[in-house]
Amino acid sequence: MKILHIDQNHPVLWSELSVLGYENTEGYSLTREEVLSIIDSYDGVVIRSRIIIDRAFLDAGKQLKFIARVGAGLDAIDTDYAAEKGVTLLSAPEGNSNAVGEHALGLLLNLLNNINRADRQLRQGLWQREPNRGHELSGQTVGIIGYGHMGKAFAKTLRGFDCPVICYDIKPKVGDQNAHQVTLEQFFAQAQVVSLHTPLTPETEFMINAEFIEKFAHNIYLINTARGRSVVTQDLVAALERGKVLGAGLDVLEYEHSSFEKLHTQELPEALKVLLSLDNVILSPHIAGWTHQSKEKLAQVIVAKIQNHFPIK
Secondary structure: OEEEEOOOOOHHHHHHHHHHOOEEEEOOOOOHHHHHHHHHHOOEEEEOOOOOEOHHHHHHOOOOOEEEEOOOOOOOEOHHHHHHOOOEEEOOHHHHHHHHHHHHHHHHHHHHOOHHHHHHHHHOOOOOOHHHOOOOOOOOOEEEEOOOHHHHHHHHHHHHOOOOEEEEOOOOOOOEOOEEEOOHHHHHHHOOEEEEOOOOOOOOOOOEOHHHHHOOOOOEEEEEOOOHHHEOHHHHHHHHHHOOEEEEEEOOOOOEOOOOOOEOOOOOOHHHHHHHHOOOEEEOOOOOOOOHHHHHHHHHHHHHHHHHHOOOO
């Protein structure tokens, strides 16, 4: 079985597939056009996010059996058309969910205790104790939107804190010992911290907008380690400026390139300029799920899934 690796990943992915008998081909530097010209020779492809898998790609891959994404989301793939073509989609949310959960917790604790702001001030010679008095997580209701692998991992990190945890998900009965599942109305009424762990879908794209934010009974802290285009930046900025959102920890941005490797524009949009100027905002460049440990775990999960679905006989 021939596999084209479009993106470079942890070497364990390549080595373990080779040991199992799969034929690996490196395509790390191939352009999209070059990939399309050869993809009909391969049974499977391994990707991250560099190349969009659209109808043209799937039509060109005449003998494709699977597409394996070394990551969680499948938003770079036309999933409906892949299903029509009989192409199996494999992803690895189990591989980096722990990393995402820990990163989300780090953003939250940083916000509550003004750590980044205090650090910047102290480096400027300012010793500001009272203005940086923090808030304890204990007693605050943490609300998780999207209770799959990532949401569950974040809830698990909260077990050491004396804080109620609730979750909202479109799937029924996903709550567990770490989070009580509630209706959306209950979520709006109770949540004081909101953490996003949803895939990017037509339903979640720009879901966090002015109307959505206004529905919360409390002023909230917002954490987003999911997808940047789930949040309308301009509406978030407005809510931050007037205090409806008390602080935001964002690992992802609306303006990211689809590859997640850079912003899609060199000229910063006005809303992003304002966001960058706010001292109650913490940003990181889409690295929540990209630890040294998760890179290897992601690879191991993909190897196991390829072997399980398409074993060498």
